Amino acid sequence: MEVVPRKSDVDDDRNSDGDGHSNGKKMGTLLENFMRSQRTSFKSLFLRKKSGAEDDADSPRPLPFLSPIANSVVSRCSKILKVSTEELCHHFDEEIPESARQPSLYSRNFVEFCSYKAMNVATKAPDYLGDKEFRHLTFDMMLAWESPDVASEETTTCKEAEDGDGWSLFYAASTTMAVQVENKKTAGIDAFARIAPACSAIADVITVKNLFYALTGSSCNRLHFLLYDKYLRSLDKVIKAAKNVSGPTFSNFQLAEGEIILDIDGTVPLQPVLQHIGISAWPGRLTLTNYALYFESLGVGVYDNAVRYDLATDMKQVIKPELTGPLGARLFDRAVMYKSASVVEPVYMEFPELKGSSRRDYWLDICFEVLRAHRFARKNNFREIQRAETIARAILGIFRYRAIKEAFSIFPSNYKTILPYNLAESLPGGDVILETLAIHLELVKVDAPCHDDSGSPFTKQKKILSPVSVMALDRLGLTLLKQIKLDIDLVAVGDVCVAEINPLETALKNSILDTGRAEAAQATVDQVKVEGIDTNVAVMKELLFPVIALASHLQSLASWEDALKSIVFLVLVCYTIHRGWIQYVFPVFLVSLALVMLWRRYFNRGKPLEAFRVRPPPSRNTVEQLLTLQDAVSQVEALIQAANIVLLKIRALLFAVIPQATDRVALLLIIMAVVFAFVPPRYLILLAFLEVFTREMPLRKESTNRWIRRMREWWIRIPAAPVQLIKTDDKKNK
Known part of the structure; x- marks a missing residue:
């Protein structure tokens, strides 16, 4: 590319011709306006040279194996890190294992490598969340992660930054490298999950996917820059508000060292x-x-x-x-x-509030998050820095929750929360997530590796992790540990590493699989729920029809309606009990049930289960249903009363209220003890079966009825033990 050096802006305008010279004039004008308006030290990292020739000479060179958007991101990262793109490639080849440098993975892992290192440097600025260029860069990192190599060049839509509103310090490379994504370009969940957790303030590795779903709920699960930009601006506003209200003159109470105000409610007179x-x-x-x-x-x-x-x-x-x-x-x-x-x-x-309970639900969630974070730290006996890292995760999670709520008015439901400790408590297998997090936090130390161009802390010091959440709060102006000085050059080694999957991601993935099954099962439960007592009773009767039919058949045999069938059944059961086969009846039943289930599984493979058909009873109005419910409650109350009477009569027998009855019961208990001690169990079972099954036998029916009548009369004569109800004193403030 031939570049004509300019003596001044006027000479450049006069000597230029064609479209290329017109573009150079326009770019020069934009550059001068831009340099006059930007004064912060953070943005000075990314300023261009005034001279067009010098800019092209010092601009990072594009790498042939990268796509245009990836080249743009890598070039901006090289400017932040103050090294050339060739040096970045050299460091990548030396520091990253060979398994991560395979041809199919090389471009994407190289983009991760550059992005993580650049974000660690960029996030050292105190106001990086409020800088639009930083938001553009991190979003473009996601796009570059999705389309990292040349093969994706045709599917990546880019354009040069042409107007002042779209110009960015992070796009301050050569004119051939300055690209900006069209408004229709969006990022997916995998790219967001790999890039966003590199900045602990933006996302947590445990909740990053739920955060993505919260941001993209109305955009078909694709993240647009406008949504991402709105979220980060809201997050920056929330964190700045927390810094402003944490002063000593804000409230009537004194904050302890390292105590941060997370939210306040009730300041508005109408709320x-x-x-x-x-x-x-x-x-x-x-x-x-x-x-x-x-x-x-x-x-x-x-x-x-x-x-x-x-x-x-x-x-x-x-x-x-x-x-x-x-x-x-x-x-x-x-x-x-x-x-x-x-x-x-x-x-x-x-x-x-006038409608709903979202305000209460929000405060319930954030209070739970703080409480569970402290319980988690106490349970694992963490040291001071590890305890601070545990609490810092909860603090950042609450700030992200506030940012989502205030920017999009979204209240994540159960299993979709963006608070890490609440999520771990609500998911199936959440205890495994917390155990993995505890192992992860055991590796956190303050003396994490410092930046060294000759070696990568991402690969050489895996056994030492940085307190990334504590560092993120400290860089944003919220200090948890004042007595521990964090090194300003400390490299944030924590939740994400190049070409590696965090164990937390694996534990979370397994838990989410179980959650999907649980939600699918719960959906079927919600579908089959019916209303009305009569309808539910009808459904239960149909479901228990085999059991009811079996009980009815046994009752028919025990009533000796067909003497031949009853005799055959009696002989078979008695022979089974006598031979000692009764102990195998229950195992045989379980094995038969298992065989039926396997047979159904094999022959009904892929066939949907037919709906269970129930004939509902005649519909009733609300008053009739209430009367039915009242009758059911009365019946339950009568059963409880009868059970209490039985217990009180037993108490009277135990305390010998009627000595004659007590003597008889005591003698009966002694006889039963002797029988149980000396008679084999199978004969006891045989005698019990014969007694129950032959009660309705024609030869025994009259004597059995007489015996039951005498027992009932004897039981009626047993008095109930007295009961006295004592009212407790109500000491509550009324």
């Missing part, structure tokens, strides 16, 4: 937070930090001293959703209940 204790309620302001909840009651124009509800120490805290209302009435499902050993009675924080 107060109500604290309920007993039947009293008082409006105020609720503040959540990484250690506790603080509630400040609203007095006459000012807030009273804050009441602290601890979340960090082990006080057997219980946090759950609860109903609340005026004067202690349980009317509205929009409160969070806090109970611990430090409070006399439960405290309810109500979040009034």
Whole structure:
């Protein structure tokens, strides 16, 4: 490419001709305007030279095995790292294992290598989230990851930066390298999951995919730059707000060292937070930090001293959703209940809103996240830096949650949360995720490897990991550990490494597979649920029809309606019991059931299960259903009363309220003990079967009825032991 050096802007305009010279004039004008408007030290890393000839001479050279977008990203990374693209290739070949340098993986892993190193340097600036050029660069890293090599050149749509609004410091390469993605270009979930966790503030490796789904819920699961840019701007706003409210003059309580305010509610007069204790309620302001909840009651124009509800120490805290209302009435499902050993009675924080309970659900989630993070740290007996890293993950997760909520008004549902500890608690096999995270955090140390051009900390120091979340908060101006000085040149070695899969990703993937099966099964459960007591009873009867039919057949045999069948059944069962085969009946039944299931599996392979047909009873109105329910409740109450009477009569026999009856029962128990001690069990089973099965036999029916009548009369004469109900004193504040 031939470049004509210019003496001045005017000479350049006069000497230029054709489209190339016109573009050079336009680019020069944009450059001058840009350099006058940008003054920050962070952006100065990426400034171009004033001279067009010098710019082309110093611009990184494109690599032939990379696509245009990948070349653009690598060239910008080389400017950030202040090394040439050839040197980056050389470092990549020396530092990355040979298995990651296979031809099919080389381009993508090289893009990862450059991206991770450049992001570690770029994130050292205090305001990198607020810089649009950084957001453009990280998004283009995702696009380059998806289309890293020359084979994808035709599918990658790029264009040169032509206007002032689209110009970026990160695009400040030679004119042939300055590319910008069209508005229709989007990134996928795999690219987002490999690039975003390299910056701990943007995403966590545990929740990165749920974050992607939250961002792309309305865009067919493809991430547009406008969505990504809006998310990062909202995240930057949330973090700056947390820095501003953490000052000593903000509230009526003193923050401990390393305590960070995560969110505040109740400052708007129309949306107060109500604290309920007993039947009293008082409006105020609720503040959540990484250690506790603080509630400040609203007095006459000012807030009273804050009441602290601890979340960090082990006080057997219980946090759950609860109903609340005026004067202690349980009317509205929009409160969070806090109970611990430090409070006399439960405290309810109500979040009034006209519709729904999303405000309460948000506070419940973030309180759970802080509480579970501290429990996780206590359970594993972490050291100070590891405990700080554990809490920092929760803090960044809450900031991301706030950013999503404020930017997109999204409240992730269960199994889709973007809070790491809540997600681990809600997923099947979440304990495996936490165990993997604990092993991961055991490797975290402050003396992680520093930057060294001769060696890669990503590969040479795998046994030492950096506290990436603590470092991210510190670089953003929120310090957790003031007594531990983090090296400014510390390399962030943590959740992501080039060409490697984090064990957390594997554990999460296995858990998500189980979650998919659970959700699919739950969907079928929701489909088959029917309403109405009569309808559910009808469904149960149809499902239990084989058992009911078998019981009816046995009852028919025991009633001796057909004497021949009853005799044959009696002889077979007695012979089975006598030979000792009764112990094999249950195993044979289980084996038969297993064989039937396997037979069904083999012959019905691929065939959908036919719907279970049930004839519903005649429909009833609401009043009839309520009467049916009342009748069912009355029957259950009668059964419980009868059971209590039996227990009270047994108590009377035990305490010899009627001595004659007690003597008879004691003698019967002694006889039974002797029988059980000396008679083989199979003969006892045989006698019990004969007694039950031959009661309705014509030869025994009359004597059996007489014997049952005498037993009933004897039982009626047994009095019940007395019961006295004692009312407890209600000491609650009313």
